[in-house]
Amino acid sequence: MSALLSIQRRAANSSRSLASRARWASTDSKDKYKIVVVGAGSGGLTVANQIYNRFRAAGTPLNEGDIAIVDAADYHYYQPGWTLVGSGLKQKTETRRPLKSLIPSHLAHISETVKEFSPSKSSITTQSGRTVSYESLIVATGLQINWDNISGLSKALADSTSGVSSIYSYETCDKVWSDVEALRSGKAVFTQPAGVVKCAGAPQKIMWMAWDRYQKTGRGDQISVDFYTGTPTMFGVKKYSDELEKLRVSRGVGGYFQHNLVSVDSGNHKATFKKPGGSTVDVDYTLLHVTPQMGPLDVIKKSPLADEAGWVAVDNATLQHTNPEYKNVWAIGDCSSLPTSKTAAAITAQAPVLTENLYSVVSTGKTANAQYDGYTSCPLLTGYGQLMLAEFKYGLEPKESLAQYFGDQATPRRAFYHLKKDLFPWAYWNHMLKGNWYGSHGFFRPKFPPSQQ
Incomplete structure (x- = not known):
């Protein structure tokens, strides 16, 4: 693996000019940057490139190295692809790439993790003890x-x-497929906790795919499938939840609501769930797919940037920090306090809003009239060749972008399935991370009222 990384890094370096390589080598050792982005996940890479492109389009381009990305990871992962891996549709190696190969020469890369945020000083401190100052900070650390x-x-x-x-991890997503394929009879249990999780529909996506696999391979009569969820319904948006409940009943999938997994006894194949009121129930399983509990990063929770729950406190519309003293701080994606589902699709809608508002603040001192409405999407796989495309915004209100072309998006369709399986991964690697993909807007950057741009 180290030899492969060495080859990839040499190839990346050879593609840059000598001058560009000199800037690349020097910019990541500066002490101050115009913009610092903490986190090189979906949100960090996308918004860093969109900001760079926005200033260039306005005729006020930033210099190479004015934007720094802080992230010590060796790899970047396309996490929505892990459901496809668990369904036998992709190899897990297709879902990751070396992080350095995704950071263009116009962005500096500080390959460290952040130990402390000091917004009153407009600086961060890395694990090595290095202090990095900024004019604007974007927090994109994920959860x-x-x-x-x-x-x-x-x-x-x-x-x-x-x-x-x-x-929910690169290390275990292929084990899902192995376990699904190995099961010939018994009880398959799929879990989802109460509270925040990445893509709240994913826990049942893999369940529907396993169920369909068992039907297609003649094992359906020998395997029972049950869904144990800490939530009160199948999905947060009533329109889609009602249809998923009908699907659950028609397929004979057991539904156990407000059941939170608290322990696993793998030696005896027993899972223990806590019910409302504090009582517990032990459930036997042959296959157990677990969605773990999730939450904000410890470094965020202990920082001045956090709200009471530990997320970066930002305005729901502008993505700017809510503390008037930290107006040069922004957040995007899973680490933010935005009250919407944490998905890659949400980032496609958040990034242009943050970009426009940050550009306006830097240029005029005021935010633009760019507002995020909470848009997010959950492509709900319901079987091989079928997918329910849930799209919604704040208030759990549907906001469907393709219904006029394909009909009601609560109806699973093959066209939607190929968006998830084929189009979205292609768009992600080739355009979204480069700042050129805007989700439901495609390749066209959303327009905001010019009077306040």
């Missing part, structure tokens, strides 16, 4: 997965014979 909050889970995931798996 953390709390595997150890469920007793016995980490041990079960590490055991190849446990029958326990999860699509």
